[in-house]
Amino acid sequence: MQTxxxxxxxxxxxxxxxxxxxxxxxxxxxxxxGQVLILTKADATESNTGYAQGGVAAAIGADDTxxxxxxxTLRAGDGLCDxxxxxxxxxxxxxxxxxxxxxxxxxxxxxxxxxxxxLEAAHSRRRILHAGDATGREIGRTLWKRVVTLRxxxxxxxxxxxxxxxxxxxxxxxRFFDHAGVRRxxxxxxTLLATGGAGQxxxxxxxxxxxxxxxxxxxxxAGARVSDLEFVQFHPTALNLSGAPRFLISExxxxxxxxLVNSAGEAFMTSYHPDGDLAPRDVVxxxxxxxxxxxxxxxxxxxxxxxxxxxxxxxxxxxxxCATLGIDIAADPVPVGPAAHYLMGGIETDEWARTSLSxxxxxxxxxxxxxxxANRLASNSLxxxxxxxxxxxxxxxxxxxxxxxxxxxVIADPPRRDPAANPTGSDRRLDIADIRSLMWRAAGLFxxxxxxxxxxxxxxxxxxxxxxxxxxxxxTAAEWRRYNLLTVARxxxxxxxxxxxxxxxxxxxxxPARDDLHWRVHVCDxxxxxx
Ligand SMILES: Cc1cc2nc3c(=O)[nH]c(=O)nc-3n(C[C@H](O)[C@H](O)[C@H](O)COP(=O)(O)OP(=O)(O)OC[C@H]3O[C@@H](n4cnc5c(N)ncnc54)[C@H](O)[C@@H]3O)c2cc1C
Numbered sequence: 462m463q464t465x466x467x468x469x470x471x472x473x474x475x476x477x478x479x480x481x482x483x484x485x486x487x488x489x490x491x492x493x494x495g496q497v498l499i500l501t502k503a504d505a506t507e508s509n510t511g512y513a514q515g516g517v518a519a520a521i522g523a524d525d526t527x528x529x530x531x532x533x534t535l536r537a538g539d540g541l542c543d544x545x546x547x548x549x550x551x552x553x554x555x556x557x558x559x560x561x562x563x564x565x566x567x568x569x570x571x572x573x574x575x576x577x578x579x580l581e582a583a584h585s586r587r588r589i590l591h592a593g594d595a596t597g598r599e600i601g602r603t604l605w606k607r608v609v610t611l612r613x614x615x616x617x618x619x620x621x622x623x624x625x626x627x628x629x630x631x632x633x634x635x636r637f638f639d640h641a642g643v644r645r646x647x648x649x650x651x652t653l654l655a656t657g658g659a660g661q662x663x664x665x666x667x668x669x670x671x672x673x674x675x676x677x678x679x680x681x682x683a684g685a686r687v688s689d690l691e692f693v694q695f696h697p698t699a700l701n702l703s704g705a706p707r708f709l710i711s712e713x714x715x716x717x718x719x720x721l722v723n724s725a726g727e728a729f730m731t732s733y734h735p736d737g738d739l740a741p742r743d744v745v746x747x748x749x750x751x752x753x754x755x756x757x758x759x760x761x762x763x764x765x766x767x768x769x770x771x772x773x774x775x776x777x778x779x780x781x782x783c784a785t786l787g788i789d790i791a792a793d794p795v796p797v798g799p800a801a802h803y804l805m806g807g808i809e810t811d812e813w814a815r816t817s818l819s820x821x822x823x824x825x826x827x828x829x830x831x832x833x834x835a836n837r838l839a840s841n842s843l844x845x846x847x848x849x850x851x852x853x854x855x856x857x858x859x860x861x862x863x864x865x866x867x868x869x870x871v872i873a874d875p876p877r878r879d880p881a882a883n884p885t886g887s888d889r890r891l892d893i894a895d896i897r898s899l900m901w902r903a904a905g906l907f908x909x910x911x912x913x914x915x916x917x918x919x920x921x922x923x924x925x926x927x928x929x930x931x932x933x934x935x936x937t938a939a940e941w942r943r944y945n946l947l948t949v950a951r952x953x954x955x956x957x958x959x960x961x962x963x964x965x966x967x968x969x970x971x972x973p974a975r976d977d978l979h980w981r982v983h984v985c986d987x988x989x990x991x992x
Contacts (some may be wrong), residue, residue: 471646471647471648472634472647472648472649473495473496473497473498473647473648473649473650474491474494474495474496474497474649474650474651475491475494475495475496475497475498475649475650475651475652475653475857476497476498476500476634476635476647476649476651476652476653477491477497477498477499477500477652477653477655478500478622478635478652478653478654478655478656478675478676478679479499479500479501479508479653479654479655479656479657479676479825479827480499480501480505480506480508480605480616480618481508481509481510481511481601481655481657481825481826481846482510482597482600482601482604482825482843482846482847482850483655483657483824483825483826483828483845483846483847483849483850483853484499484501484653484655484824484825484850485499485601485604485605485607485608485850486557486604486846486847486850486851486854487653487655487824487850487851487853487854487857488608488611488614488854489604489607489608489611489854490850490851490854490855491614491854491857491858492608492611492613492614493613494854494858495613495650496613496615497611497613497614497615498614498615498616498617498647498649499608499614499615499616499617500616500617500620500622500635500637500647501616501617501618501619501620502619502620502621502622502656502671502675503618503619503670503671504618504619505605505616505618506598506601506602506605507669507670507671508601508657508669508671509597509657509658509660509668509669509671509672509826510597510600510601510657510843510846511597511598511601511669512597512598512667512668512669512709513596513597513598513600513842513843514594514595514596514597514709514711514713514778514779515579515581515589515591515594515596515711515712515713515716515839515840516568516579516581516589516590516591516592516596516713516840516843517558517589517590517591517596517600517840517843517844517847518530518554518581518584518588518589518590518838518839518840518841518844519554519555519558519588519590519844520551520554520555520586520588521555521558521559521576521578521588521590522578522586522587522588524586525586525587525588527548527551527552527554527555528551529585529586530551530554530586530588531544531547531548531551532585533583533584533585533586533838534547534550534551534832534833534838534841535547535834536583537583537741537833537834537836537837537838537965538832538833538834538835538836538837538838538965539834539835539836539964539965539975540834540835540964540975540977540981541689541692541831541834541835541964541965541981541983542831542832542833542834543830543831543832543834543867543869545812546812546830546831546832547831547832549812549832549848549852550830550832550841550844550845550848550849553848554844554847554848557844557847557848557851558590558844558847561600561603561604561847562576564603564604564606564607565603565606566592566599566600566602566603567592567599568590568591568592568596568599569590569591569592569593576590577590577591578590579591579713579716579717580716580717580739581712581713581715581716581739581839581840582712582715582716582736582738582739582740582741582742582745582839583736583739583740583741583742583838583839584838584839584840589713589716589839589840591713593775593776593777593778594711594713594775594776594777594778594779595777595778596843597843600843617639618640619639619640620637620638620639620640620645621637621638621938621941621942622635622636622637622656622675622679623636623637623638623679623936623938623941623945624636624679624682624683624941625652625679625680625682625683625821626646626648627683627684627818630684630818630819631818631819631820631821631861632652632683632818632819632820632821633648633649633652633820634646634647634648634649634652635647635649635652635679638938638941642938649820650820650857651820651822651857651858651861652820652821652822653814653822653823653824653853653857654676654679654680654808654821654822654823654824654827654828655676655823655824655825655827655846655850655853656674656675656676656679656825656827657671657672657676657825657826657827658672658674658803658804658826658827659672659673659674659677659693659804659949659953660672660800660801660802660803660804661673661674661897661946662674662801662896662897662900662946662949662950662953663693663800663801663897663900663901663904663905664894664897664898664900664901665699665707665799665800665801665901665905666699666707666800666801666802667696667699667707667708667709667800667801667802668801668802673942673945673946673949674804674827674945674946674949675945675949676807676808676823676827677690677804677807677808677827677948677949677952678944678945678946678948678949679945680808680816680818680821680823680827681808681948681952681986681987681988682945682948682988683818683821684817684818684987684988684989685808685809685816685817685818685821685987685989686808686809686816686817686866686872686985686986686987686989687806687807687808687809687829687952687985687986687987688806688807688808688809688829688870688983688984688985688986689805689806689807689829689831689835689956689983689984690804690806690807690949690952690953690956690986691806691953691956691957691959691960691967691984692804692805692806692833692834692835692836692964692965692966692967693801693803693804693805693806693904693953693966693967694742694743694801694802694803694804694805694836694837694966695742695743695746695799695800695801695802695905695906695966696709696712696742696746696799696800696801696802696803697712697721697742697745697746697748697749697797697798697799698710698711698712698714698715698721698745698749698762698797698798698799699797699798699799699800699802700782700783700786700795700796700797701759701760701796701797701798702786702788702796705786707800708779708782709800709802710762710779710795710797711776711779712742712839713775713776714762714764714776714779714790715738715739715762716739717764717767717772717775718764718766718767719738719762719763719764719767720738720762720763720766721738721745721748721749721760721761721762721763721797722760722761722762722763722794723752723753723756723758723760723761724756724758724759724760724761725756725758726763726794729748729752730745730748733745733747733748733751733752734748741836742802742836742839742966743836743906743965743966743968746799746906747906747907747968749797749798749799750798750799750906750907753798759796759798760796760797760798761794761795761796761797762794762795762797763794763795764790764791764795765791765792765793765794767791769791769792770791772790772791773790773791776790783795799906801901801905803826803833803837803842804826804827805829805833805834805835805836805837805965805966806829806953806956807823807826807827807828807829808823808827808828808829809828809829809864809870809983809985810822810823810824810828810829810830810849810864811830811864811865811867812830812852813852813853813855813856814828814830814849814850814852814853814856815856815862815863815864816863816864817863817864817866817987817989818863818989819861819862819863820861822853822856822857823853824846824849824850824852824853825842825845825846825849825850826842826845826846828849829983830845830849831867831983832845833845834965835964835965835966835967836965836966866985867983869981869982869983870982870983870984870985871982871983871984871985872984872985872986872987873955873956873959873984873985873986875988876921876951876955876986891919891920891947892943893942893943893946896920896943896946896947896950899916899919899920899950900916900950900953900954902916903915903916903954904916904950904953904954904957906968907968907970908957908967908968908969908970909969909970909971910958910961910969910971913954913957913958914958916954917951917954917955917958920947920950920951920954921951952986955986956984956986957969959984960980960984961976961979961980962974962975962976962979962980963975964980
């Protein structure tokens with residue numbers, strides 16, 4: 462992998478922040494067009510992409526069609542998907558998945574040599590291509606292998622991008638700290654944010670440490686619109702063992718017959734939803750918490766009734782991880798519980814990854830294309846990264862254009878600090894761990910006005926009000942990390958407080974019903990006066 466830094470010019474054609482599926486797919490498409498620079502925050506393969514287990518969804522089965530895939534996606538999105546973006550995803554998706562196979566991605570095969578298609582929650586057909594239980598690693602491997610052969614693509618790893626260069630209302634590149642902590646910048650004709658998810662805004666998450674939502678903060682602070690940030694998906698089945706990481710126990714285990722049971726060994730999900738263990742993720746997540754409260758005990762996933770050899774063969778990564786903790790997934794009950802997993806909202810884009818700022822593009826988990834609505838259908842995000850990463854590359858070659866505000870989107874009133882709330886910043890300054898646990902408590906699976914209002918009050922520090930980025934020119938890398946995380950946390954908490962209904966991943970205990978009359982809209986935040 463190229464990790465040069467001295468030969469890089471200060472001006473480049475295309476800069477891509479992020480080396481996950483979206484950034485890499487874009488880089489491959491741009492390589493023949495001009496010079497491309499990929500910046501990643503850590504090791505090249507450290508990304509949500511690298512941890513994806515279950516698979517990538519695509520309507521390639523004989524009994525499947527893009528229209529059926531679209532129906533399932535729209536149903537999961539709970540009334541807030543952008544239908545034309547969904548059509549793009551499901552119709553173009555199969556082509557990009559086939560292309561990956563042509564580039565050498567090895568997905569599991571059935572007895573006839575065709576891709577073995579798995580089933581996951583809320584999918585009406587088997588359409589999940591998988592590589593064991595490490596599909597993301599295989600996709601990342603395939604894309605990186607191709608990228609390193611491209612002479613016009615350079616990569617700098619361990620580069621923390623902190624803010625965007627904005628000139629005359631347009632984005633002209635990025636500023637970053639390199640691996641040695643040196644402050645640097647690079648100017649570009651077009652800038653793509655492909656920075657992935659924001660799970661690390663919460664104390665309990667399946668996401669790796671790089672997933673701090675930086676793209677959302679960078680875009681928002683530069684003046685771009687961000688949208689739907691109240692919609693966070695909490696995965697129901699992260700490993701729930703004291704002292705162990707919240708390692709994901711993929712939904713594919715339930716797709717293959719795994720069952721959720723309470724501490725008495727009783728299956729319980731059908732008392733919460735007719736689809737039982739394969740109900741939508743938010744329903745299963747809340748079902749687990751409620752059952753755990755009702756029985757005052759933990760909840761487990763059991764595979765003990767299935768063929769043990771097949772279980773271990775199909776899920777080698779999960780089996781190996783659990784084995785290090787003394788759990789045999791084929792025989793023992795695995796303690797599970799919800800954890801923050803996926804951000805449905807993000808930087809608002811059109812169907813070509815254009816944002817509301819000229820020169821700035823966004824793709825993958827950091828973008829809000831509208832394909833996920835209020836809740837993401839399992840295995841649609843790797844697909845989104847492929848499809849919209851490639852589309853971003855197309856748009857980045859075109860004359861600059863911005864994404865107009867769509868008809869079903871409204872812009873929230875600009876945030877106003879309540880001067881009486883914390884007038885002198887007298888509350889103790891929140892560090893990153895404080896922010897993360899506050900978000901888990903107040904803006905997690907069960908939300909309420911009182912807890913969210915208190916969280917917003919705490920997050921609204923006087924020195925954290927969104928002001929000109931120049932004010933932060935002297936920030937250290939650590940200060941930038943905290944500031945950008947705080948910005949994302951504040952946006953998520955404010956959006957969750959604002960939406961007075963429950964829909965998809967957003968559940969308000971004080972407004973438990975979906976309210977289409979008032980809330981079938983996407984709400985955007987923006988600092989710019991003219992968006
Ligand atoms: C445990 C787990 C399992 C999952 N399973 C599935 C699955 O089975 N199927 C599915 O479809 N989806 C799954 N997902 C979701 C999916 O993996 C992600 O949504 C998707 O991979 C995101 O890809 P991306 O390209 O947008 O970002 P990522 O793959 O997260 O890449 C982000 C990149 O941005 C870089 N970056 C971030 N901030 C900065 C910064 N400030 N400066 C420089 N670089 C930065 C990072 O270093 C990284 O290279 C899973 C996620 C997790 C965490």
